[in-house]
Amino acid sequence: MIIGKKQVETIAVVFLSMVVAVVFQQIYTSLAEQGISTGGPYDNAAAYPRGVAILMAFLLAIQVCVFCFADGSKKPAKLAKFSDLILPFSLLLIFAVYLGLLGHLGYHLTTPPMIISIMLLCGMRNLLAIVGSSVGISLTLAFLFERFLNVVLPGGIYRLNIPW
Amino acid sequence: MPIDSFLYGFELFLNPLSIGLTLLGIIIGLLVGALPGLGPLMGIILLLPAAISLPPIPAMGFLIAIFVGGSCGGSISAILLRIPGTPLAAATLFDGYPMAQKGRASDAIGIAISASALGGLFGGIVLILAAPTLAKFASNFSPPEFTALAITGLIAIIVISEGSILKGMISGCFGLLIATIGTDEFSTGFRFTFGSHHMLNGFHIVAVVVGLFAVSEMAYQVMSRDLLKVPKIKIVRPGFNSVLLTIRHPLNLLRSSSIGAFFGALPGAGGVISSFTSYAVAKSLSKSEEAYGDGAEGGIVATEGANNATVGGTLVPTLALGIPGDASSAMLLGALLILGFLPGPTLFEGQPHIVSGIFISYLASNVMLLIAGILATPLFVYVLRIPKSYLLPIVLLLCSIGTFALQASVFDLFVMFSFGLVGIVFRSAGYPLAPIVIGIILGPLLENNLRRSLLISQDGFWIFWQRPVSATLLCLDLLLIVGAILFWYRKNRKTNSI
Numbered sequence: 001m002i003i004g005k006k007q008v009e010t011i012a013v014v015f016l017s018m019v020v021a022v023v024f025q026q027i028y029t030s031l032a033e034q035g036i037s038t039g040g041p042y043d044n045a046a047a048y049p050r051g052v053a054i055l056m057a058f059l060l061a062i063q064v065c066v067f068c069f070a071d072g073s074k075k076p077a078k079l080a081k082f083s084d085l086i087l088p089f090s091l092l093l094i095f096a097v098y099l100g101l102l103g104h105l106g107y108h109l110t111t112p113p114m115i116i117s118i119m120l121l122c123g124m125r126n127l128l129a130i131v132g133s134s135v136g137i138s139l140t141l142a143f144l145f146e147r148f149l150n151v152v153l154p155g156g157i158y159r160l161n162i163p164w
Numbered sequence: 165m166p167i168d169s170f171l172y173g174f175e176l177f178l179n180p181l182s183i184g185l186t187l188l189g190i191i192i193g194l195l196v197g198a199l200p201g202l203g204p205l206m207g208i209i210l211l212l213p214a215a216i217s218l219p220p221i222p223a224m225g226f227l228i229a230i231f232v233g234g235s236c237g238g239s240i241s242a243i244l245l246r247i248p249g250t251p252l253a254a255a256t257l258f259d260g261y262p263m264a265q266k267g268r269a270s271d272a273i274g275i276a277i278s279a280s281a282l283g284g285l286f287g288g289i290v291l292i293l294a295a296p297t298l299a300k301f302a303s304n305f306s307p308p309e310f311t312a313l314a315i316t317g318l319i320a321i322i323v324i325s326e327g328s329i330l331k332g333m334i335s336g337c338f339g340l341l342i343a344t345i346g347t348d349e350f351s352t353g354f355r356f357t358f359g360s361h362h363m364l365n366g367f368h369i370v371a372v373v374v375g376l377f378a379v380s381e382m383a384y385q386v387m388s389r390d391l392l393k394v395p396k397i398k399i400v401r402p403g404f405n406s407v408l409l410t411i412r413h414p415l416n417l418l419r420s421s422s423i424g425a426f427f428g429a430l431p432g433a434g435g436v437i438s439s440f441t442s443y444a445v446a447k448s449l450s451k452s453e454e455a456y457g458d459g460a461e462g463g464i465v466a467t468e469g470a471n472n473a474t475v476g477g478t479l480v481p482t483l484a485l486g487i488p489g490d491a492s493s494a495m496l497l498g499a500l501l502i503l504g505f506l507p508g509p510t511l512f513e514g515q516p517h518i519v520s521g522i523f524i525s526y527l528a529s530n531v532m533l534l535i536a537g538i539l540a541t542p543l544f545v546y547v548l549r550i551p552k553s554y555l556l557p558i559v560l561l562l563c564s565i566g567t568f569a570l571q572a573s574v575f576d577l578f579v580m581f582s583f584g585l586v587g588i589v590f591r592s593a594g595y596p597l598a599p600i601v602i603g604i605i606l607g608p609l610l611e612n613n614l615r616r617s618l619l620i621s622q623d624g625f626w627i628f629w630q631r632p633v634s635a636t637l638l639c640l641d642l643l644l645i646v647g648a649i650l651f652w653y654r655k656n657r658k659t660n661s662i
Contacts, residue, residue, distance in 0.1 A: 005593075012593035015586070016334060023341060026356050036353035041618035045348035045355055048611045049341060056337035063330050080387070088383040092585070095379070095560055099581055102564070103574040115557040122391040122553035133554065141561055149217050151569040 003080050009067055016060055023053040090121055106156025111138040173520020177528065182222040186525060189229025190532045191540060196230070197237020198544045199555065201385050203250035204234025205492045209377055210559065212370050212499055213566035220503045220518060225525035227499055228479075231492050232529040235435060235472050236280035236537065239464070240544050243272045244397050252435040252471045255443040259456065259463030266459050269398075270541075274406020275461055276468045277537035279417060282410060283469030284530035286421035287428065287476020291483075292523050294429065298484035299512035307616035308627050312634035312641075314610035317487035319641045320431040321602045323648040330652075331595045339603020340610070342367065349608075350615060362575040369498050369604055371567045371576040372583045376597050377491075378563045379584025382556055384591070391552045399542045406538070413465045416446050424470035428477020434490045435471035442470035472533075476526065483507050483519060486609060491598040494605050501605075 027046045031037040037046035098114040115134035124130050139162075145151040147164045155161045176182070189211075196207035207230040215223040238253030243260035256276060263272040305313070318340075322332035345356045346366030357363040410417065420442035427438035446466035447456040454460045478489030479496070486508035488494035500507050505518060512519055567580045590597060621627035628634045 008589070008592040009594075012589050012595060015589060016338065019338065019341060023356070030358075031353065031355060034351075034353040036348065036351045036355075041615040042350050045351045045353050048614065049344045049355065052337050052340045052344075056334060056341070059330060059334045059337065063334060066330065084387055087386045088588075091383060091386045091556075095584075096581060099564065099574075099577045102568075102577065107565075111561065115561065118557040118560065119553055122386070122551075122556060124392065124553050134557070137554075137558055137561065141558075141565055145214070145565050145569060149214055149569065151217075151565070152572065153565065154568065154574070 003082060003085065006067075013060060013064060013067075016056065020053045020057045020060070023049055087121065091118065094118060094121065102154050102156075104156055106158060106160045107142060107153040108138070108160045108162070109156060109158070111142075169516035170520045170523075172517040173522075173524050176221045176517060176521040177225065177524040179222075181219070182225050182525065183528070185218070185222045185226040186229045186528050187532050187536060189226040190233040190529060190536050191543075193230040193233020193235075194237040194240070194533075194537060194540070194544055195233075195547055197234040197253075198240040198249045198548055199237075200241055200245075200247050200249050201381060201552075202559075203238065203252075204231050205495065206378060206381065206559075207231075207234045208492055208495045208499075209370070209373050210562045210566060212373075212495060213569045216370075216499060216502045217569070220505065221521040221525065223499065223503060224496070224522050225529070227496055228475075228522070228525050229529040229532065231475055231496065232280075232284055232472065232526070232533055233537075234492075235284075235475055236277060236468065236533060237544065239276035239280070239468055240273055240541070241548055243269060243276065244400070244545065244548065245395055252439060253467070254436065255439045255467040256464055258443065258467075259458070259460045262457070263459035263461075263464070268459070270400045270402040271406055271409060271461075272459075272464060273400055273541055274402030274404075274538060275410050275464045277402065277541075278407045278410035278534060279420075279465040279468040280472040281530045281534035281537070282407075282417055283421040283424055284472035284475060284533065285527065286418070286469075287425045287473035288523070288527045288530060289476075290425040290429075290473070291476040291479050291526065295480045295484040295519070295523075296512055298480060299509045302485055303509040303513060305509065305633065306631075307613040307620065308631050308634040309637070310613040311610060311617050312628060312637035313485060313487060314606045314613065316637045316641055317431050317481070317485075318599070318602055318606050318610070319644050321488075321490070322599050323644050327594050327596045328652075329648045331593075332599050335590065335595045335597065336599035336603045339600035340607045341603075342372065342600070343604045343607025344611070349612060362573070367579050367583075368567075368570050368576055369502075369601075370570055371579040372604060373495065373498075373601055374563050374567050375580040375583030375585075376587040376590075376600060378559060379580065380587030380591055380597075382560055382563075383584070383588050385552060386556060388552070391556075394549050394551055397545060397548060399545050402538050402541055404538060407534070409461055410465055413462050416462050416465050417469045420446060420466040420469035421473040424473030425477035427470075428474035428489055429480045430477075431481055431487055431489050434478070435474040438474045439467040439471040442466045472530070479522075479526065483511065483522065484509070488602060488605060491601050494598075494601045498605055 027037050027050055031046045094117045098110055101110045112134040115137055116130055119130045142153055143164055193207055196202040208227055215226050235252055238249030239256040242248040242253040242257040243264050246257055246261045248254045248257055260272045318336050322336050323329055347364055348355055423442040424438040443466045446462055450456055454462055456463050478493045481487045481489055482493040482497050488497045497507055505511055567576050570576055617627050628638055
């Protein structure tokens with residue numbers, strides 16, 4: 001399966017159209033309920049986002065027309081094979097799982113497994129190098145941020161924090 | 165600018181923390197510049213969370229030094245690997261790589277660093293002379309002028325930025341809408357918060373930018389086939405004699421630095437345009453024996469002198485008007501705002517010592533670039549040997565810790581990730597990301613001044629045409645849009661006829 005420019009463009013247009021739709025939905029519900037969707041420049045907090053959303057909808061309509069009619073005679077450009085997307089998709093999945101668990105399990109329990117997973121994903125197979133560097137990177141960055149910038153990294157439910 | 169403010173700025177900079185962080189910033193900048201796929205913008209984004217927890221002058225010195233170092237670092241990989249670390253160094257490889265192939269890699273890198281530092285210092289002089297003058301001119305501006313200025317800044321970046329103008333405008337609008345999320349300053353009502361207390365102040369700009377640029381870039385990088393590749397390159401050690409090699413081209417250096425500073429001061433133009441333009445000018449004015457394209461020293465001087473002078477130029481509208489010249493200076497502007505300073509004429513009037521401190525930091529960055537760049541080149545060459553399989557997790561980890569460090573909020577991490585997905589979709593579909601950032605930065609300035617203008621106006625929107633400066637700026641905007649549409653139309657007709 002091949003991912004083409006057309007599919008990606010469609011996703012982008014649908015997403016941006018949804019943004020415009022949400023702006024109007026909020027103006028007619030939440031902002032109207034608060035009484036800030038009408039009136040003069042001081043009270044009307046909806047006029048500006050409404051104006052920007054209308055402009056964006058207009059530009060999106062032109063973009064759809066340009067996309068549908070301008071390139072009609074040409075063969076649609078291919079961006080990537082579906083199989084090429086396995087690596088970035090896996091990377092994002094690992095990263096999403098990491099971010100999801102970070103608050104619950106804490107930095108020190110989640111970070112080395114995340115680094116190990118990404119290194120394995122990238123094709124590294126030397127386990128000693130992978131484990132050593134993952135622990136090293138994780139501890140070095142924790143030390144730099146906690147010791148020098150006074151950042152308290154998430155300790156999670158076990159409250160794991162190193163008193164440097 | 166009063167001399168006592170300038171001296172006070174010197175005093176603010178002359179402390180171990182500021183000097184140390186500027187030096188560190190230069191080294192980090194050179195590293196991120198040298199590594200293909202990263203660059204100065206990514207360096208600033210990744211280190212911004214760390215910088216905003218510092219006092220203002222050390223923080224700005226650190227970030228500016230990353231900008232300065234990053235603008236030069238790309239030349240190292242361009243010369244040694246024929247892969248420009250950043251698009252800024254793309255023109256450097258025309259002569260840098262052939263020079264390295266002839267066994268003069270050390271000279272080529274030394275010239276690149278020297279020309280960058282000297283060009284940067286020229287940009288600094290332009291900054292010190294032009295920014296206060298521009299700020300003084302803008303000190304009489306009122307809301308209609310600031311509204312028109314914000315629109316001009318946004319349109320200039322959209323028109324000149326990479327890719328389709330239409331898509332650039334859509335990206336800009338998206339950025340403007342993102343900036344409206346949170347509590348409205350006038351009515352104190354909540355907009356697009358969906359009842360979540362996390363969104364009362366909108367999304368943190370750093371979380372948004374880290375997601376848009378860094379997370380999406382890593383997803384693209386993992387698709388490359390060279391994740392485990394270790395480039396075979398010899399360690400090179402340039403010497404300070406390369407400064408002499410550089411100043412053997414005084415006219416070229418001066419001309420290229422002037423071109424760089426000029427393009428830098430134009431919002432949207434940036435270093436890529438300036439380095440290619442100055443290379444083309446230098447080549448057209450060169451003598452035949454110089455052999456441009458075959459390892460001419462003048463070629464490296466032209467491109468590197470120009471792209472670092474651009475940094476000084478780009479800081480002129482950023483500091484004097486609060487209008488960023490490109491995405492990197494938008495992040496510097498964002499940092500200033502987070503640190504509690506409002507760039508523009510009020511900063512020059514109210515806190516001239518901060519402005520001076522920034523000027524001194526910029527000049528010092530270029531001096532340190534010359535010294536640290538030449539001495540530490542072997543380190544950067546060594547870093548080029550690190551495979552991407554190590555860099556990917558480090559960058560992603562920096563993204564997460566940096567974003568979490570902003571407000572100790574897990575919500576920011578999800579914002580970052582979500583904008584990472586948005587960044588991937590936008591990049592894949594050819595929507596430029598820089599206008600989103602500019603839209604987020606200029607959005608509040610635009611909305612607040614637009615509403616203030618309408619409050620003081622007797623004739624609604626006619627107020628913008630009744631005032632000479634805002635009317636001129638709006639006419640300029642119309643010309644820019646019409647010109648861009650005509651350019652796009654001609655380009656499309658030409659492509660279709662082939």
